[in-house]
Amino acid sequence: xxxxxxxxxxxxxxxxxxxxxxxxxxxxxxxxxxxxxxxxxxxxxxxxxxxxxxxxxxxxxxxxxxxxxxxxxxxxxxxxxxxxxxxxxxxxxxxxxxxxxxxxxxxxxxxxxxxxxxxxxxxxxxxxxxxxxxxxxxxxxxxxxxxxxxxxxxxxxxxxxxxxxxxxxxxxxxxxxxxxxxxxxxxxxxxxxxxx
Amino acid sequence: xxxxxxxxxxxxxxxxxxxxxxxxxxxxxxxxxxxxxxxxxxxxxxxxxxxxxxxxxxxxxxxxxxxxxxxxxxxxxxxxxxxxxxxxxxxxxxxxxxxxxxxxxxxxxxxxxxxxxxxxxxxxxxxxxxxxxxxxxxxxxxxxxxxxxxxxxxxxxxxxxxxxxxxxxxxxxxxxxxxxxxxxxxxxxxxxxxxx
Amino acid sequence: xxxxxxxxxxxxxxxxxxxxxxxxxxxxxxxxxxxxxxxxxxxxxxxxxxxxxxxxxxxxxxxxxxxxxxxxxxxxxxxxxxxxxxxxxxxxxxxxxxxxxxxxxxxxxxxxxxxxxxxxxxxxxxxxxxxxxxxxxxxxxxxxxxxxxxxxxxxxxxxxxxxxxxxxxxxxxxxxxxxxxxxxxxxxxxxxxxxx
Amino acid sequence: xxxxxxxxxxxxxxxxxxxxxxxxxxxxxxxxxxxxxxxxxxxxxxxxxxxxxxxxxxxxxxxxxxxxxxxxxxxxxxxxxxxxxxxxxxxxxxxxxxxxxxxxxxxxxxxxxxxxxxxxxxxxxxxxxxxxxxxxxxxxxxxxxxxxxxxxxxxxxxxxxxxxxxxxxxxxxxxxxxxxxxxxxxxxxxxxxxxx
DNA sequence: TATGAATGAGACTTCATTCAT
DNA sequence: AATGAATGAAGTCTCATTCAT
Numbered sequence: 001x002x003x004x005x006x007x008x009x010x011x012x013x014x015x016x017x018x019x020x021x022x023x024x025x026x027x028x029x030x031x032x033x034x035x036x037x038x039x040x041x042x043x044x045x046x047x048x049x050x051x052x053x054x055x056x057x058x059x060x061x062x063x064x065x066x067x068x069x070x071x072x073x074x075x076x077x078x079x080x081x082x083x084x085x086x087x088x089x090x091x092x093x094x095x096x097x098x099x100x101x102x103x104x105x106x107x108x109x110x111x112x113x114x115x116x117x118x119x120x121x122x123x124x125x126x127x128x129x130x131x132x133x134x135x136x137x138x139x140x141x142x143x144x145x146x147x148x149x150x151x152x153x154x155x156x157x158x159x160x161x162x163x164x165x166x167x168x169x170x171x172x173x174x175x176x177x178x179x180x181x182x183x184x185x186x187x188x189x190x191x192x193x194x195x196x
Numbered sequence: 197x198x199x200x201x202x203x204x205x206x207x208x209x210x211x212x213x214x215x216x217x218x219x220x221x222x223x224x225x226x227x228x229x230x231x232x233x234x235x236x237x238x239x240x241x242x243x244x245x246x247x248x249x250x251x252x253x254x255x256x257x258x259x260x261x262x263x264x265x266x267x268x269x270x271x272x273x274x275x276x277x278x279x280x281x282x283x284x285x286x287x288x289x290x291x292x293x294x295x296x297x298x299x300x301x302x303x304x305x306x307x308x309x310x311x312x313x314x315x316x317x318x319x320x321x322x323x324x325x326x327x328x329x330x331x332x333x334x335x336x337x338x339x340x341x342x343x344x345x346x347x348x349x350x351x352x353x354x355x356x357x358x359x360x361x362x363x364x365x366x367x368x369x370x371x372x373x374x375x376x377x378x379x380x381x382x383x384x385x386x387x388x389x390x391x392x
Numbered sequence: 393x394x395x396x397x398x399x400x401x402x403x404x405x406x407x408x409x410x411x412x413x414x415x416x417x418x419x420x421x422x423x424x425x426x427x428x429x430x431x432x433x434x435x436x437x438x439x440x441x442x443x444x445x446x447x448x449x450x451x452x453x454x455x456x457x458x459x460x461x462x463x464x465x466x467x468x469x470x471x472x473x474x475x476x477x478x479x480x481x482x483x484x485x486x487x488x489x490x491x492x493x494x495x496x497x498x499x500x501x502x503x504x505x506x507x508x509x510x511x512x513x514x515x516x517x518x519x520x521x522x523x524x525x526x527x528x529x530x531x532x533x534x535x536x537x538x539x540x541x542x543x544x545x546x547x548x549x550x551x552x553x554x555x556x557x558x559x560x561x562x563x564x565x566x567x568x569x570x571x572x573x574x575x576x577x578x579x580x581x582x583x584x585x586x587x588x
Numbered sequence: 589x590x591x592x593x594x595x596x597x598x599x600x601x602x603x604x605x606x607x608x609x610x611x612x613x614x615x616x617x618x619x620x621x622x623x624x625x626x627x628x629x630x631x632x633x634x635x636x637x638x639x640x641x642x643x644x645x646x647x648x649x650x651x652x653x654x655x656x657x658x659x660x661x662x663x664x665x666x667x668x669x670x671x672x673x674x675x676x677x678x679x680x681x682x683x684x685x686x687x688x689x690x691x692x693x694x695x696x697x698x699x700x701x702x703x704x705x706x707x708x709x710x711x712x713x714x715x716x717x718x719x720x721x722x723x724x725x726x727x728x729x730x731x732x733x734x735x736x737x738x739x740x741x742x743x744x745x746x747x748x749x750x751x752x753x754x755x756x757x758x759x760x761x762x763x764x765x766x767x768x769x770x771x772x773x774x775x776x777x778x779x780x781x782x783x784x
Numbered sequence: 785t786a787t788g789a790a791t792g793a794g795a796c797t798t799c800a801t802t803c804a805t
Numbered sequence: 806a807a808t809g810a811a812t813g814a815a816g817t818c819t820c821a822t823t824c825a826t
Contacts, residue, residue: 025308029821030788039787041823050821083387110306112221120365134387143387148378154362155355155382162354163347169316182344186351190386191279191330191339203810224795235812240797417700421800422809431808433802442800475779502698504613512757526779535779540770546754547747547774554746555739561708574736578743582778583671583722583731595789616816627791632818 008046011036012057020099024107055118062122079137084184090160091176105168130156204242207232208253216295220303251314258318275333280380287372301364326352400438403428404449412491416499447510454514471529476576483568497560522548596634599624600645608687612695643706650710667725672772678748679764693756718744
């Protein structure tokens, strides 16, 4: 199924818009087709089924998302700065694309377990980025050697995800990017008082 | 309606089981009724509609959940210990009830926006518990006065939620309670090296 | 089933009220029971089933209706006056009981064919009254001997019924009784110009 | 929607048959679809919902009905003949289509108030035809100037409707058209003896 | 490639009636 | 006689997917 054809991207972008505007359960294939300017049947020339649209949407968008983050991190010299860059880019990209933020944080979570497992597969690459930063930090002597990689990864991702979700649920009415530094600080030093 | 009748609890418990075993979208009212040992129509003597079963389920279970946590915290004398108690009880209660863990972490998230909003209402009480601990910590001079309550709350809840969800998605095959102390440590001190 | 008990009438009157206020399809047995001040199950001590309430309602009310008309007619000395008396009483009784008018003209017509057949049985006695008037008129030399009894009966009843139904559907906002004389005139002399 | 497609008419005709044969309350959408030779879902490509089938049925059939009557009347030169033509066509058309007669006289009356209001809208056009005839009759000096248009309309329609309903309820076992002239006579001259 | 009319499975909820008390 | 909690059958409509053109 020809991923290079313009209609492929057309349909995915239509899906983001339709889902953001109507919500997951009111986003029928026919609505997506209409927004994309193609016939219902045409969807099935590019996607195996409805779930495939959503998985592809997530792969496509999250792929770009991760690439951007990987790029931005490369320019940083230590784990602390890399973590800050990751947070800033994570917040920044979602701030720039409100529709995508709604879709990934709220709507796509309503999907069934199968779809969520596939989404998790896509997310693994992002989690690897976190893992690398932590490993770097350990190597640099900045982070404890004994940190459990899995737990740290879950804390970092859980925190970012929860902050973004709350921001979306509050209608994105405050600045997400403005809180990047404090979140970074919290993750690095935790709740207790410490020497800066 | 009739919350004191045994059938009310019977139906809620049946709902947890059925949803955990079949998934949200395959949990028909008739299946729940059968498991509860009542007629389909009986469900509607105790619940307004299907969504009401789920909201009530969440209220009932999460209510007990929060009560237990509030009780456990009362016995602790400082914010740090309170936080640890909260984590241990949070992990402990979900470890004890595998079905409930599946339902709250995975299945109930597939519900529509309306139901999710009602669920969020119930969660607010839990978030308040976190807030109180953080305020205590500030008063004790243990936590920074400048900590943003909202961000901390989101970090703590996001971390707990993400760790539990991963545990559930990995078929609960490792011990959740065993990681309570390290998660506590991470939240308290963050990623960097520090004097214990 | 004990028609002499006070609850029998209580339930029938409750049924009239409930149906007039809620419409045929929103008049559940439980609503009628509540209005009558008895338990749902009690209804079934006095009536075989729901349809039996409605048939009984019609029999009871229509019985009184016809008795009144028969009485009023007795006092009149010729067919023309009898017809006028019948129309006046028909209109008068329904004008006095708005609830009953709504129930008989609109709501009870929504019942199924079975119930309507039973209702027709009750109506036969009323149709006989019409028949007798026509026969009287023929004997008096006032009406044509050749008039088809069935057709005349249908014209008279059809006209009365249609006028009352329209009056009810127009929210009873004009006087029904005021038009008795003109309707009588129309039935007696038809549409064409004639010597009075 | 799509009123020109053959399936639109197919479904309406199937609905008439199914309702005539099974009665209003036993006419499930699936039964109509089966009789029409289409899938259940196809119904909803042509009709908004089940009620819409019935309203459309009535509009379609009653529209043709009225058109025929209007045509027939045009050829007549005075009100008396027009009235006779109307009665004959009214009786004639329903005699020709027994299924339709059952549906319009008995089954559709069991519908709820909403549907009946919509049906009344359609009927208004027919009532206008009656009104025009009466006005013509007045202009010709045939009918009394003082006749109340509303009452006359109700007498004429009430009489026709009642005679047809009785014919249908008696299983259409006598000739409806044969009584057209006498009904006409009754409406024109009433019950009393008069010079022809 | 593209179309879009047609398909048909699947579930929530109501409410007349029963029967143990 | 009276209660009222419990029963369970039954039907409309949606929407992902197909396939003839």
